[in-house]
Ligand code: 13P
């Protein structure tokens with residue numbers, strides 16, 4: 001990518017100068033994922049990496065809730081987000097006040113929040129989860145019923161993998177809710193040997209039509225392990241297949257492509273800008289951060 005080269009060089013130099021690391025989600029575009037990221041992963045892996053990083057500065061290649069999670073786990077580090085408007089339809093679907101109302105309505109029931117939530121929400125719940133560990137988190141309470149927010153489809157998927165009854169919020173990912181089971185059935189009709197892997201934020205009929213469901217990291221691992229000559233449908237955000245194509249060259253990826261407009265706000269020029277002037281600092285009220293940290297650390301302490 002010759003057009004990207006000057007940005008890549010400037011970003012690598014400035015990261016070294018500032019003792020900064022770039023933690024990039026698997027949905028970052030290939031030039032970020034392959035050329036400037038120090039660490040790439042799913043939400044759980046990024047949270048764990050933020051917790052153990054020894055850098056002075058974390059640049060978040062991802063959306064705002066991910067940068068907040070890094071700040072919550074590393075309060076003494078400077079966390080920069082290249083575009084503060086990189087949101088998430090799940091995170092914006094509820095607030096801390098909604099959680100307080102749920103507590104009144106369902107007293108005594110544990111509340112699990114997907115990490116795709118604001119610090120304000122994390123501060124009010126009992127524990128966080130990601131799509132990689134949601135079943136373990138839900139079962140960790142040893143009770144018959146829990147509340148899960150905000151992703152209805154993740155909650156419904158988890159409910160198929162556990163005996164714990166789940167009360168779900170009705171939030172949806174604006175990217176994954178656009179996939180349909182019909183679309184996937186058409187792929188299978190055209191090629192019965194095709195393999196379909198889907199993210200658990202997809203609607204239930206999509207997950208029912210898939211051969212494998214998992215977090216973005218689990219999808220990548222699955223694709224890397226696929227046999228030579230496999231044709232794989234990646235049912236998730238567009239950049240995933242682009243990124244993993246280089247890591248799983250034996251696979252032909254079929255790409256029904258829905259783009260996350262929030263993730264796509266993060267670009268090389270904006271990463272360079274925040275490193276140049278240390279702008280885009282993510283601030284979380286220390287009292288909220290301390291309460292939110294308990295929920296995130298409780299999740300990280302689980303064996304997953
Ligand atoms: P993962 O935790 O699977 O990376 O998912 C994060 C996300 O926002 C998916 O839409």
Ligand code: SF4
Pocket residue numbers: 063087088089090091116173174175176201237260261262263
């Ligand atoms: Fe949020 Fe969906 Fe974008 Fe992930 S893909 S950041 S869940 S809107």
